[in-house]
Every structure is written in C-alpha cells, then in structure tokens.
Amino acid sequence: MHRLLGVIAEPFSLDREAVTITASLGVSSYPDDHSESDGLLRHARQAMYRAKQNGRNTLNRFDPGQDRLFQQRLAQRRRFARAIERGELCLHYQPQIDMATAQVIGLEAWCAGSTPERG
Secondary structure, three states: OOHHHHHHHEEEEEEEEOOOOOEEEOOOOOOOOOHHHHHHHHHHHHHHHHHHOOOOOOOEEHHHHHHHHHHHHHHHHHHHHHHHHHOOOOEEEEEEEEEEOOOEEEEEEOOOOOOOOOO
C-alpha cells in the first residue's frame, strides 16, 4: 500500500509542466472490518479522514478501536445537540480570584445540563 503512495507522488508532465500530487488513503478490509459494503465504505472513509489529519501523502488502515471512539463521540454530539434543542443546558459564570489580592481577575464560563435520561 505504501508503494502506491510512492507511485502517486511521482512527478509527471502536464502541458510541459512538472506536476506532483499527493493522496490521503483510507483502507478497510473485507471481512475483517465489516461484512457489508456500506460498513466497509464508512470504515474506509474514517481511515481516510485520519490519514488527512496525519498530513499529506499518508495512508491509514481502519482501526476498530478508533471506530468505537468515533461512535462514542458521535453519540455525545447527538446528545449535546438534543440538549441544546430542548433547552436543557444552563450557562454559569465562575469568577477567578487572585488569592493574594482578593481581586477578580477573570471568569470561567461553563455549562451544566439536566436531561430526563441522565439527570
């Protein structure tokens, strides 16, 4: 697979100009990564996005551990979006105090939420 990246990166001539291209490749394998085509494509896409995050001209194989983390984050984002839609979040401000002078030097903003499912 890494040889493929090398071949893609080889310069070629286009209208007498030297051109080079790079690729970010995501790889999933049948039957290890999924038994259906949509699952394989989703896994390959995830691996490609990871390759893009790692820089140009890289290859990344699908990792089931990354998929679990991705699914957890996706579920968290959905819960957060639902909480926003339902008005279940409340913004709070907490002062930051310089203990030596007892002066307020800033604030922290944080959100608290209460949902029917999780309290």
